[in-house]
Each structure stands twice: as C-alpha cells, then as structure tokens.
Amino acid sequence: MSLEKPYSDIPGTVIFDADQARKGYHLNQFCMSLMKADNRTRFKQDERAYLDEWPMSEDQKRAVLTRDYNRMIELGGNIYFLAKLFSTDGKSFQYTAATMTGMTQEAYATMMLNGGRSPEGNRRVGEAPAKEGK
Amino acid sequence: MARITAGVATSHVPAIGAALDNGRAAEPYWKPLFAGYDFSKDWIARQKPDVAVLVYNDHASAFSLDIVPTFAIGCAASFQPADEGWGPRPVPAVAGHPELASHIAQSVIQQDFDLTIVNRMDVDHGLTVPMSLMFGQPERWPVRVIPLAVNVVLFPPPSGRRCFELGKAIRRAVESFDEDINVQVWGTGGMSHQLQGPRAGLINREWDNRWLDRLIDDPEELAKMPHIEYLREAGSEGVELVMWLIMRGALDARVRTMHRFYHVPASNTAVGHIILENGQ
Numbered sequence: 001m002s003l004e005k006p007y008s009d010i011p012g013t014v015i016f017d018a019d020q021a022r023k024g025y026h027l028n029q030f031c032m033s034l035m036k037a038d039n040r041t042r043f044k045q046d047e048r049a050y051l052d053e054w055p056m057s058e059d060q061k062r063a064v065l066t067r068d069y070n071r072m073i074e075l076g077g078n079i080y081f082l083a084k085l086f087s088t089d090g091k092s093f094q095y096t097a098a099t100m101t102g103m104t105q106e107a108y109a110t111m112m113l114n115g116g117r118s119p120e121g122n123r124r125v126g127e128a129p130a131k132e133g134k
Numbered sequence: 135m136a137r138i139t140a141g142v143a144t145s146h147v148p149a150i151g152a153a154l155d156n157g158r159a160a161e162p163y164w165k166p167l168f169a170g171y172d173f174s175k176d177w178i179a180r181q182k183p184d185v186a187v188l189v190y191n192d193h194a195s196a197f198s199l200d201i202v203p204t205f206a207i208g209c210a211a212s213f214q215p216a217d218e219g220w221g222p223r224p225v226p227a228v229a230g231h232p233e234l235a236s237h238i239a240q241s242v243i244q245q246d247f248d249l250t251i252v253n254r255m256d257v258d259h260g261l262t263v264p265m266s267l268m269f270g271q272p273e274r275w276p277v278r279v280i281p282l283a284v285n286v287v288l289f290p291p292p293s294g295r296r297c298f299e300l301g302k303a304i305r306r307a308v309e310s311f312d313e314d315i316n317v318q319v320w321g322t323g324g325m326s327h328q329l330q331g332p333r334a335g336l337i338n339r340e341w342d343n344r345w346l347d348r349l350i351d352d353p354e355e356l357a358k359m360p361h362i363e364y365l366r367e368a369g370s371e372g373v374e375l376v377m378w379l380i381m382r383g384a385l386d387a388r389v390r391t392m393h394r395f396y397h398v399p400a401s402n403t404a405v406g407h408i409i410l411e412n413g414q
Contacts, residue, residue, distance in 0.1 A: 006362045007361075007362055007365050010333070010365060010370075011332070011333055012331045012332030013328065013330070013331050013333050013365070013370050014331060015289050015365065015370060016288060016289055016370075017288075017290070018288075021288050025199055028198070028199050029199060029200075031194075032194060032199075034219065035195075035217065035218070035219050069330075070331060070332070073330055073331060078287060078288075079329045079330040080193040080194040080287055081194045083193070083218075083219065084194070084219045087218075087219040087220055088219065092149075092401075093148070093149070093329060093401055094401050094402055097329055097334040097335060098334075100330060100331055101331075101334050101335060108334075108335060112335055112337075112398075112401070113399065115337060115339065115398055115399075116335050116336060116398060116399060116404065117328075117335040117336045117337065118336075118337075119336060119338045119341070119366075119367060122336060123366050123367070124366075
C-alpha cells in the first residue's frame with residue numbers, strides 16, 4: 001500500500017515527506033556538511049570534486065552545480081538544508097525563493113510588500129490562473 | 135507549586151534576528167514589526183517569569199537527517215546559539231532548567247508522550263529570535279528556558295490534536311513540580327509562509343486571522359484541523375503553526391488576550407504574535 005498524499009495537487013509545491021527524504025538523504029547531508037568552514041572552502045575550490053565524495057545521483061549533482069533549486073527540491077532536497085548551500089554562496093532566503101518563482105528578486109520583494117502571493121488560484125492544480133499580490 | 139501563568143506565541147523568522155543583530159531595526163522596513171513587540175517587552179518585564187518552556191523547531195542545525203525526533207526536550211544547564219552557516223547570532227547563551235526539564239520529561243512520558251531527551255544541543259533562530267523579540271538585546275537573558283523542539287521539517291509533523299494534548303500534559307507536569315515558580319509556555323513559528331517552489335511567497339491574511347480567533351476561543355476544535363489545510367491555505371512552511379497548539383493546550387480553556395499583533399511581511403513570512411493569560 002502506498003502512502004496517502006492529499007497534498008500532491010498543491011501547485012508549485014513539493015512536500016518533504018518520507019519518500020522525498022529517502023531520495024534526498026545524501027543531497028541534504030552534503031548541504032549539512034557546508035556548516036563547517038573547512039568544508040565550505042574545499043567545496044568552493046572544486047565543487048565537482050567535493051560532490052563526487054557523496055553518493056548522490058548525477059542529476060542531484062548537476063542540480064547543485066547549476067544552483068537549480070526547484071530541481072534540487074524535486075530530487076529530495078529540503079529548503080532548510082539547501083539554505084546551507086545558498087548561504088555558502090552569500091545568498092538570502094528571499095533571493096533563493098525569488099529564483100524558484102521565476103521572478104526577479106526585486107519583483108518578488110515588491111510582491112511581498114504588497115501582501116504576498118494570494119492563495120486565490122493557488123490552492124489546487126487546475127484552478128483559475130494565479131494573480132500575484134492582492 | 136509551580137504554575138503556568140501565561141502563553142506567548144510568535145513567528146521566528148531568521149531575517150528578524152539578522153535585522154536586530156545588524157542594527158537595522160529602526161529602518162522603515164523593520165520598524166513597524168518591532169513596534170508590535172513594544173507592549174510585550176513591558177508586559178514580560180512586569181510578569182518576570184522564572185522559566186519559559188519554549189516550543190520551536192530546529193532548522194537543520196542541531197538535527198540533520200541522521201536523527202529526526204518528533205518531540206525533543208532540552209534538559210541541559212545551558213544551550214549555545216547555533217552556527218547556522220554564517221556564524222552564531224551574537225546573543226547570550228540560553229540558561230536551561232535541568233530539574234524542571236527532567237521532571238517534565240518523566241511526567242509526560244508517563245502520560246504516554248514519548249519525548250526524546252537531549253542533554254546537549256545548540257539552539258538556532260527558531261528559539262533565539264523569539265527571545266530577542268520579547269527581551270531585546272540584554273547582556274543576559276532574564277529567564278531560564280526549557281527548549282522543546284518539534285519536528286515540522288520532515289512531513290508529517292505531529293498532528294494539531296497531539297500537540298494540543300501535549301500542552302495539557304506539560305501543564306500537569308509543571309503543576310506537580312514542588313518549587314514555587316512562575317512558568318510560561320511559548321509557541322513559535324508560522325504564520326502563513328512558503329519558502330520553496332514556484333508558489334513561494336504565499337501569504338493568507340484572512341486565514342491567519344481566523345486561525346488566531348479560533349486559537350483564543352475554540353482551540354479544541356482548531357486542534358482537529360488536518361495538515362492538508364495548513365499546507366494548502368498557509369503554505370508548506372505554515373504548518374509550523376501546530377507548535378502554537380502546545381502553548382494553547384497548556385493554558386486554561388478560557389484565557390485573557392493581553393496582546394495581538396499581525397504584520398506582513400518579514401522577508402517571506404506573515405508574522406503573528408499573541409499573548410494569553412490564564413484567567414483565574
């Protein structure tokens with residue numbers, strides 16, 4: 001019997017559940033390793049070589065190298081672990097969130113100042129298209 | 135006997151801590167947010183709690199994916215601010231209360247809540263940002279803290295019902311502790327926010343405020359809300375709000391609302407804050 005996942009129809013959202021955590025274990029633990037300054041230095045010196053020390057899939061490694069956060073999340077990454085990676089790059093939560101929405105950081109920040117992304121049209125896949133801000 | 139006098143709940147957005155630590159609290163972006171805590175600082179200076187049971191979640195700081203406890207209670211004498219990847223926050227170490235923490239652990243395990251006992255851990259922004267919001271920037275924190283870490287990162291978190299009942303069990307535990315001390319329970323995290331994917335930036339002001347109304351007046355029913363409603367209405371990270379139900383469960387059925395504040399945005403997040411007192 002498979003796990004019940006009533007959240008699979010929420011648009012633009014991957015819930016970090018047991019299946020995702022299993023897929024993403026090494027990806028997330030790699031991110032965790034970046035909490036140590038020595039590891040950050042080694043990673044920055046040669047990202048590919050550092051990644052090759054981890055039993056991650058080629059897809060996961062490629063997503064890290066290209067900083068494709070949506071892809072990392074799809075492949076089992078969790079945002080709080082991925083935070084160690086974008087912090088290593090000197091980037092903020094808001095910058096990273098913006099890149100995942102396809103918006104510029106400026107447009108995203110403006111949307112937040114205007115009250116954020118409305119839940120209207122964003123509750124279920126197939127609803128009327130989302131309006132940003134409100 | 136020890137008694138629980140009040141509950142405090144607040145969001146724990148890391149950018150709030152960074153704004154304070156970097157001297158940016160008076161900037162136009164942050165000023166209205168910090169103003170929402172002016173009452174709270176005066177209030178807590180008058181209340182002088184001896185201990186806060188501080189319910190929060192760790193964000194891949196103390197717990198990696200190697201070990202993921204659903205409920206973990208900190209029984210140590212002190213807890214250091216965690217290095218979350220950019221150095222620890224410049225805030226004081228957090229003094230624990232090992233006697234009361236151990237007493238709560240033993241009592242609630244005997245009430246069927248299987249807590250994980252932690253004797254060494256660092257505490258991240260989930261715990262230290264609420265401290266900063268309530269106390270500002272003192273040399274030493276004026277309260278001892280029992281950290282209660284709840285897993286809300288790896289789905290599923292504990293249910294709202296389970297959290298609410300744990301609050302009740304913590305209250306029974308505190309009230310059976312012999313020392314005459316003033317204890318508060320704090321719930322942190324939330325309110326609506328989503329940090330990941332194309333739906334990042336979701337905020338649901340109406341839903342958040344209805345949720346606050348029900349937290350005050352109808353918590354038993356609110357505790358039955360399934361996770362899917364949090365995820366759909368309040369964003370993938372909005373589910374942190376179940377932690378507020380532990381605070382609410384530790385209070386009387388009827389409470390006095392001393393303060394209520396709501397503000398959008400802090401970075402990606404809707405900030406909620408509430409102070410409730412037991413009514414006797």
